[in-house]
Amino acid sequence: MQVRTPAVAGMFYAGEKNQLKKSIHDCYLHSFGPKSLPPSSSKKNIIGMICPHAGFMYSGPIACHSVYEISANQYETFIIIGPNHWGIGCNVSSIKECTWETPLGEVIVDSKLADELVNEINFVELDLFSHTKEHSIEVQIPMLQEAFQNAFKILPISLIDQTKKTTVELGKAVAKISKKNKVMIVGSSDFTHYEPNDVAHKQDKALIEPILRLDIDEFYKVLEEKQVSACGYGAIAATMQASKELGATEGKLLKYATSGDITGEKSSVVGYGSIVFS
Known part of the structure; x- marks a missing residue:
């Protein structure tokens, strides 16, 4: 059994178990967070979600909104789709026969x-190397571990190729393998990068x-025409497509803020949004 060891523990989030737990709790109770600790009081029929993946001190409070919204439910597997910032390995990659290690334990x-995903579409390759340095999937896992005490599994999918054709096909395949399983689909992405705060918001x-309209064609059109520097746009699109295939009709924006809103440094910010599909 392979082990995927942490790449950004001690940088994007605390590397020690108790400190990490405290920092996650602080994110929930932060003024930009949901202001309550999970689990939430009501179960909701949510199919997929978008969650940011920066350092917890920046995006953690925003990310907590999505996790809190689903925290009354139980899931067998979280399918986590994220961009491959490093551009190493395969264009679209997953892994198997592996445990994923964090300071909170192994998943x-x-x-x-x-195996089912690879059988559905031939461009997904099983390759641990593609995942070794990437943070976009890694930072989601401690948040999920802290919110869900059941022994869930994960299916990580890392994207170098984020073109519309690829992400729509991937979304359809993810939906197909999800139908017989109790899963949650997580699209990992930040939004605008390194623009002034007012520009990022706009x-x-x-x-x-x-x-929010689950309109993938318009999403890619806006992305291109306005040159929005959302790093995980393909992960967003694949999650949108999978959610639509599974019956979602709308998205709901739970919280949006930038690093500048949180830190007060507004000259060059990164945008974060928590969105759920139902």
Whole structure:
């Protein structure tokens, strides 16, 4: 059994177990967070969600909104789709026969779903190397571990190729393998990068509108025309497509803020949004 060891523990989030738990709790109770600790009081029929993946001190409070919204439910597997910032390995990659290690313990990769995904579409490759340095999937896992005490599995999918054709096909395949399983689909992405705060808010508002309508064609059109620098746009699109295939009719923006809103440094910010599909 392979082990995927942490790449950004001690940088994007605390590397020690108790400190990490405290920092996650602080994110929930932060003024930009949901202001309550999970689990939530009501179960909701949510199919997929968009969650940011920056350092917890920046995006953690925003990310907590999506996790809190689903925290009354139980899931067998979280399918986590994220961009491959490093551009190493395969264009679209997953892994199997692997445990994913964080300071909160190990999570097993769902090898059965990995095999099913590879059988559905021939461009997904099983390759641990593609995942070794990437943070976009890694930072989601401690948040999920802290919110869900049951022994869930994960299916990580890392994207270098984020073109519309690829992400729509991937979304359809993810939906197909999800139908017989109790899963949650997580699209990992930040929004605008390194623009002034007012520009980021304006750009991201324009991009979020078609996300909430589950309009992938318009999403890619806005992305291109406005040159929005959302890093995980393909992960967003694949999650939108999978959610639509599984019956979602709309998205709901739970919280949007930028790093500048949180830190007060507004000259060059990154945007973060938590969105759920139902």
